[in-house]
Amino acid sequence: EGEAMRMHGNEMDRNKNYTGAVDVYQGALMRLRYCPPTVDERRERDRIRSLIYLNLAACYLAEQEYRNAEKNATKALQINPQSIKGLYRRAKARLGFDDIKGATEDLEKALALNP
Secondary structure, eight states, rough: OOOOOOOOOHHHHTTTTTTHHHHHHHHHHHHHSSSSSSHHHHHHHHHHHHHHHHHHHHHHHTTTOOHHHHHHHHHHHOOOOTHHHHHHHHHHHHHHHTHHHHHHHHHHHHHHHHH
């Protein structure tokens, strides 16, 4: 169900309906809150959650809501610390509110992960 909602949010995002996409993504995260019983189910839940946080960061970047973009990119990175996309989106958000040092650190980490 969370994956279907994520895909619906992606469609809204493609149509530049960022507010609608944010609502759908946040709803998907609410439904994914419970802890599935098996390790595989938890991994899948975390994979979807990470993607949703990345998508939320992209929506907030498009709306120039840089603090919200940074917060969601950070949540994605808490789930998957090696997400190059997460590091890039957080760097863009940090540049949006003039955190040059933080943005540089994120981009250096991304470069180290993918030289």
